[in-house]
Amino acid sequence: MRAVRPGRRSSPWVLFLALGVASVLTGCSSDDPDEGNPRPDAGTSADGGTGSDAGGTPDAGPTGSDGGSSMPDGGPRPLPPFTWGSGPETGSISGDVWTPGRDSTGLVNQASWALVPKGRWIEVAGTPLTTLDAEVKAALPGFRDLGSQGIAGVINAYSGIALDAPRARWWAFGGGHADSSNNGLYRFDMARMRWSIEQLPDNSANWTNVPWGISYSGYPPAEAYAKSHPDSDVYSDEFFDPDRPAASTRNPTARHTYNGLVYNPDLDEVATGVRRMWRYSLKTRTWTRHNPFNTPGASYDGSKGYGGAAGWTFWDEVRGRYMFGPTENYNYSQWWSFGPEDTSWKWEVVTPPAWHFAQMARVGRVLVSFPAPGHEEPHVQMPRLITYDLDTTKWNDIPLQSDLVRARCYTEYFEGMVFAHVPPLNRYIAAFRYDRDGDGSFEYRTYEVDAEARTLREAPQWEAGAFGGWHDLVKNRFFYQATHDALVYVRKGEENLRVFRLP
Numbered sequence: 001m002r003a004v005r006p007g008r009r010s011s012p013w014v015l016f017l018a019l020g021v022a023s024v025l026t027g028c029s030s031d032d033p034d035e036g037n038p039r040p041d042a043g044t045s046a047d048g049g050t051g052s053d054a055g056g057t058p059d060a061g062p063t064g065s066d067g068g069s070s071m072p073d074g075g076p077r078p079l080p081p082f083t084w085g086s087g088p089e090t091g092s093i094s095g096d097v098w099t100p101g102r103d104s105t106g107l108v109n110q111a112s113w114a115l116v117p118k119g120r121w122i123e124v125a126g127t128p129l130t131t132l133d134a135e136v137k138a139a140l141p142g143f144r145d146l147g148s149q150g151i152a153g154v155i156n157a158y159s160g161i162a163l164d165a166p167r168a169r170w171w172a173f174g175g176g177h178a179d180s181s182n183n184g185l186y187r188f189d190m191a192r193m194r195w196s197i198e199q200l201p202d203n204s205a206n207w208t209n210v211p212w213g214i215s216y217s218g219y220p221p222a223e224a225y226a227k228s229h230p231d232s233d234v235y236s237d238e239f240f241d242p243d244r245p246a247a248s249t250r251n252p253t254a255r256h257t258y259n260g261l262v263y264n265p266d267l268d269e270v271a272t273g274v275r276r277m278w279r280y281s282l283k284t285r286t287w288t289r290h291n292p293f294n295t296p297g298a299s300y301d302g303s304k305g306y307g308g309a310a311g312w313t314f315w316d317e318v319r320g321r322y323m324f325g326p327t328e329n330y331n332y333s334q335w336w337s338f339g340p341e342d343t344s345w346k347w348e349v350v351t352p353p354a355w356h357f358a359q360m361a362r363v364g365r366v367l368v369s370f371p372a373p374g375h376e377e378p379h380v381q382m383p384r385l386i387t388y389d390l391d392t393t394k395w396n397d398i399p400l401q402s403d404l405v406r407a408r409c410y411t412e413y414f415e416g417m418v419f420a421h422v423p424p425l426n427r428y429i430a431a432f433r434y435d436r437d438g439d440g441s442f443e444y445r446t447y448e449v450d451a452e453a454r455t456l457r458e459a460p461q462w463e464a465g466a467f468g469g470w471h472d473l474v475k476n477r478f479f480y481q482a483t484h485d486a487l488v489y490v491r492k493g494e495e496n497l498r499v500f501r502l503p
Helices: 012-020 129-139 150-156 220-228
Strands: 043-045 092-094 097-099 121-124 161-164 169-172 185-189 194-199 261-264 269-272 277-281 286-290 312-316 321-325 335-339 344-348 358-363 366-371 384-389 395-399 418-422 427-434 443-450 455-458 478-481 486-489 497-501
Touching: 129 150, 129 194, 161 261, 161 269, 169 261, 261 312, 269 312, 321 344, 358 418, 366 418, 366 427
Parallel strands: 043 286, 097 121, 418 478
Antiparallel strands: 092 097, 121 497, 161 169, 169 185, 185 194, 261 269, 269 277, 277 286, 312 321, 321 335, 335 344, 358 366, 366 384, 384 395, 418 427, 427 443, 443 455, 478 486, 486 497
């Protein structure tokens, strides 16, 4: 892996990831990503702009958030590393379901994790996101989710997660369209194997007499205001409402986040570039919005890119910039970047033009993408990996040898690519639809990719145990977690977390 450039410190996330990277990818070059402190009232700002009347957020976990409260002197509180409990309780295993044993502080005991079988998928009891539904409703009298899926839709609706791998935790923020109007931010901590509320959603009881359409991704009063005030920074993807002060929190609306949610360890924030640039500070408990290329809200429509309605978000700790890329929905727009220090915007050249319907992993300073077989251009070899070096800004093509037949590849609209890097094995696990038997079923099949040998081989061993099948919209909710030496699969919001300890 390439060393970090002098003059810029390496973030904890990159140091953690570097430990697991076994080799540098090579390819054909071409010229052409505590018991917690009390929380202050949450709010929103736009580059230092308007505040908010949004309420504070109670923490559902026994130790509160471990990610950003301030010290009494105003300085940042150091983020603790991942920690096992040391108590004797081991919990239990029943079939392929594990009930964790915890110590007196709520941490999962290391002795309990040792009980989990290796080499197969195991469900973790009590871990659906939907376990928080009653707590949200108790905290917000009159709240109801207007979408068809409820709180499960925060995950199920085309959304991924923001992973803090060194501390084995991640955040979910999603929903949108007709699936869920819940715009809360939710955190899962593997140290406790439980979900908690990072920020409560806006209370739908305040959206009285609002003529919603079929989508809860845009708030009609904000959209109307933006059109009548074209020079303002108001846009439809926020709760702005001059006629309903209680609803005018200026928090972001729910939305499909795709692969566009990321945790930034250097700034201790969760960010997304879907539609506008939104950043949630875990220190101040506030959202900050940024209009792409400083365009007025009324002028921003996503037509020129900016990640549009789908995209990737990565934090480049060397350049100190967020990278955003459209890789789904046939979005051919160029990539773009944002620098939070100087609030600057730049267009970026990251990928070949046709890079949609792909899934991507970051390995050190390299972005590695696997386009869904059947969606490449007819003139290229399939399957293949496409890599992008964040330092040299060059992309490479890595053709893979396999027994796939192009005529049996799924060529319809497909956002269900699965692709994750497993550093201890120096392999990638991929899954996609393929008509192996020639009967037109196009079922999901699981494969291993060896980038050094340049091979793709079917690998059904990764489906053993309480697997449940690949969810069509898993996005980046399937990944390797080094603290547990295990694969993690956040399949659906109403289902238990799944873990697969490596043999």
